[in-house]
Amino acid sequence: MPQLHDLTALQLATAYERGDTTPTEVVDHLLARIEDGDRVGAFTTVSADRARAAAAEAGRTLRSTDRTELPRLFGVPTAVKDLEATAGVRTTLGSALLRDWIPDHNDEIVDVMADAGLISLGKTTVPEFGAACYTEPEVSAPARSPFDLTRSAAGSSGGAAAAVGALLVPIAQGSDTAGSVRSPASACGVIGLKPSRGLVTAGPDGNDGMGLSVRGPLARTVRDTAAFLDALTTRTGVGTVHPPRVDSYERACDAPVPRLRVALAQGSVSGAPVDAEVAAAAELTARTLAGLGHAVFARDQAPDPAFTEGFRVMFTALVGARTMAFDEAALRPIVHHLRAGSKKFTSGELAASIGVVQARARAWTLDYADADIVITPTVTTPPTLIGRLRNDADPAAELAAMTAFTGNTVIGNATGFPTISLPLGWSSQGLPLGVSLTAGWGREDLLLGVSAALEEALPWAHRYVDRVEAQTPAAG
Numbered sequence: 001m002p003q004l005h006d007l008t009a010l011q012l013a014t015a016y017e018r019g020d021t022t023p024t025e026v027v028d029h030l031l032a033r034i035e036d037g038d039r040v041g042a043f044t045t046v047s048a049d050r051a052r053a054a055a056a057e058a059g060r061t062l063r064s065t066d067r068t069e070l071p072r073l074f075g076v077p078t079a080v081k082d083l084e085a086t087a088g089v090r091t092t093l094g095s096a097l098l099r100d101w102i103p104d105h106n107d108e109i110v111d112v113m114a115d116a117g118l119i120s121l122g123k124t125t126v127p128e129f130g131a132a133c134y135t136e137p138e139v140s141a142p143a144r145s146p147f148d149l150t151r152s153a154a155g156s157s158g159g160a161a162a163a164v165g166a167l168l169v170p171i172a173q174g175s176d177t178a179g180s181v182r183s184p185a186s187a188c189g190v191i192g193l194k195p196s197r198g199l200v201t202a203g204p205d206g207n208d209g210m211g212l213s214v215r216g217p218l219a220r221t222v223r224d225t226a227a228f229l230d231a232l233t234t235r236t237g238v239g240t241v242h243p244p245r246v247d248s249y250e251r252a253c254d255a256p257v258p259r260l261r262v263a264l265a266q267g268s269v270s271g272a273p274v275d276a277e278v279a280a281a282a283e284l285t286a287r288t289l290a291g292l293g294h295a296v297f298a299r300d301q302a303p304d305p306a307f308t309e310g311f312r313v314m315f316t317a318l319v320g321a322r323t324m325a326f327d328e329a330a331l332r333p334i335v336h337h338l339r340a341g342s343k344k345f346t347s348g349e350l351a352a353s354i355g356v357v358q359a360r361a362r363a364w365t366l367d368y369a370d371a372d373i374v375i376t377p378t379v380t381t382p383p384t385l386i387g388r389l390r391n392d393a394d395p396a397a398e399l400a401a402m403t404a405f406t407g408n409t410v411i412g413n414a415t416g417f418p419t420i421s422l423p424l425g426w427s428s429q430g431l432p433l434g435v436s437l438t439a440g441w442g443r444e445d446l447l448l449g450v451s452a453a454l455e456e457a458l459p460w461a462h463r464y465v466d467r468v469e470a471q472t473p474a475a476g
Contacts, residue, residue, distance in 0.1 A: 004029040006464070009076045009170040009224040010250075016075055017067050023055035023075035027119060030077050034121065034168055039149060039468050041141035042163035044082050045090045046122040051077070054119045061117075072227055072250070074117030079163050079172045082123040083130050083156070086110050094126040094137040094156075097326045108203025108235070109215045113173060116231035124172060125159030128332045131319045133183050133402045134389045135159060138332065142386055145187045147432055147463075149471040151383035154187035156180040157218065161188035164218045166468055171228045177213040178315055179379070179409025182421040185218060186378040186434025189423045189463060191225050191451075192218050196441050197416030198242035201235045209321075210314055210354065212413040220464060222452045225420075226250040229444065243442025252445035253452040260450070262289050262296045263371035268380055269364075269411055271303030272404035278377045281425020281433040285375050288457050289450070299368065301376060301408060307360035308403060311410045313353035316341045337395035361414035373450055378421040378434030380407040408436070418444045420451055423460045432463075 004026050007015065015021045031048050038046075058075035085091050085103040087110075092098045106114075113120065125143045127135050135143035135158025143158035145151040146165040153162040157174030161184030164172050174181040176194040185192025193216045200215045207213075217228035226249040233245055246252055264286040266279055290296040319335060320342025328336060345353075368374050389405060391398035412419035417438050425433030439447040 005033055005167040007170065008221050009073055009219065010227055012076050012170060013073055016062055023058040023062070023119060024052070027051050027055040027077055027121070030121060030168060038168070039144070039471070040146050040153065040162040040166045041125055041135070041143040042159045042166060042168055043079070043122045044092055044094070044125045044137075044140040044159065047089050047120065050089065051119055051121045058117060058119060071115070071117045071231060073231055076118055076171070077121055077169050078113065078118045079122055079124045079160060079169050080110055080113065080120045081157055081160055081173055081175055082126045083175060084110055084173070086123065089123060091123060092139045094128045094130065094139060095331070096138040097330055099139050107206055108201055109173060109206070109232070112201065112232060112235055115234065118231065121169060124157070124163055126157070127155045128335050129319060129322065130156035130175070130177065130180060131335050131338055132156060132389070133179065133406050134384070135184070136386065136390055144386065145189070145383045145431070146468055147189055147430060148383065149468070150385055151431065152187060152386050152389070154183040154379070154383065157192070158184045158187070160218050161185050161190055161192065164188065164190045164220060165464070167464060167466060171217060171219045171224055173215060174218050175213060175215045176413065177208065177318065178311070178413055179406045181216045181218060182378050182409055182419060182434065182436060183406055185421040185423075186432065187383040189432030189460070190218055190220055191222065191423070192216065192421045193225050193229065194412050194419045195229065195444060196243050196418045199245070199442070199444070200232045208318055210318065211416060212314065212318070221461070222448060222455045223250060223253050226253050226448045246445045249444055249448055252448045255445070255449055257446070257449045257453060260294045260372040261370060262286065262294050262373045262375060263368050264296060264298045264375045265301040265368070266298070266377070267301040267303070268407035269301055269304045270308050270403050270407050271305065272380045272407055274377050274407065275381045277427045278379070278381060278425065278433050282375055282377050282435050284458070285424050285435045285454065288454060292453055292457065304360055306356055307414070308410070310353040310356035310360065311414060312399070312403065313345060313350060314357060317350050333392040333395045334398050337399070357414050361411070364411055365415055372439065372446065374438045376408045376436045376438070378436045379405055379409065381405060382427045382429070382431045382433060412438060417441050418447050420447055422451055422454060423463070424454060424458050
């Protein structure tokens with residue numbers, strides 16, 4: 001018999017409906033797992049009392065209310081990324097400078113999740129201000145891949161992906177500015193979806209002004225991903241253009257998928273070489289879709305230095321845009337480097353970089369205009385060792401290494417297209433290797449339908465075992 005932590009979000013919803021378990025039983029079980037030792041560094045703050053109170057209230061509501069009148073994932077545990085302000089809960093933004101900050105308000109995504117009846121167990125670990133593609137903050141332990149505790153969970157949604165992969169929560173909220181949902185999904189062997197620009201509300205204060213950042217789900221199954229996306233898309237963004245919403249992303253997983261044109265795009269827009277096993281995972285995905293009757297063709301991703309450099313300027317500007325008062329010298333070296341760099345270019349140079357990125361993103365859409373789905377490696381290498389990408393002595397070299405590692409992820413942020421990372425490959429060492437699928441703007445329904453077919457053809461559910469107990473993390 002599966003244990004409570006083995007159940008998916010939708011399985012938990014069904015178990016509540018049948019009376020097989022209660023939110024209190026599930027929350028207590030998962031909190032015990034976290035409190036016994038969060039060895040993957042998933043949580044910076046655990047809000048146990050709040051979660052137990054919310055579970056008790058959810059149980060009373062389930063007993064007194066027609067289940068059909070409640071949200072689909074009502075009472076299901078989750079976690080909130082530590083970049084999202086949460087009223088009454090410590091929110092550090094991954095920075096030791098904010099280790100004691102307790103906001104008096106919620107970012108809108110937190111309210112959206114509460115409206116869906118989800119129960120947050122706490123705040124998941126992030127790098128300082130989300131400004132790295134690894135998660136090794138000063139304020140908490142580094143986030144590690146559940147498949148090898150010596151390996152990084154990537155970033156910046158590293159804690160969220162680790163929590164899902166280690167069976168601490170069935171689903172978790174992430175955010176993605178340059179691959180921050182998809183890179184951790186790849187490293188932790190889970191699913192990470194970066195939705196279309198404008199689909200998930202950022203709230204009146206959460207828009208980055210450049211259209212790069214989006215909130216999105218991390219999960220272990222495609223249907224959980226879709227059901228969580230349904231929960232996240234119940235509000236219209238303020239002042240944003242949003243694509244049409246389908247009636248149910250969950251039902252899209254079971255809808256017939258037409259014969260598609262699928263492009264296999266090996267290589268990296270950053271110009272970094274792609275590890276042979278990572279490339280093989282993308283090739284396997286293409287062969288599988290061809291076997292399912294789709295028309296697959298190869299068109300490699302050419303390096304684009306202008307795209308990469310323009311995006312670097314935009315990302316640097318976003319890190320430099322934080323206006324809160326703090327001791328700059330106390331920031332992590334990479335954050336200090338980015339903020340200092342943001343002061344070295346003019347507003348005109350930033351505008352020019354935005355124009356270049358927009359033009360190159362448009363060129364990418366034209367390059368693959370004859371494809372319904374584009375397959376790429378999620379990142380260029382298997383999960384990296386803890387500390388491998390971090391370089392406090394030379395943050396410029398660190399930024400270059402991070403750019404090489406993320407490879408193609410920035411394309412989805414620049415185009416605004418939906419992109420999903422699936423755990424479709426596994427290295428000779430048993431490490432997860434994510435493969436990304438990208439569809440046109442607003443075509444999450446198509447993306448989820450294809451993903452569900454791949455999940456059936458190349459299943460990964462058997463990979464989720466309680467392997468963490470047998471591992472000893474290296475110092476880091």
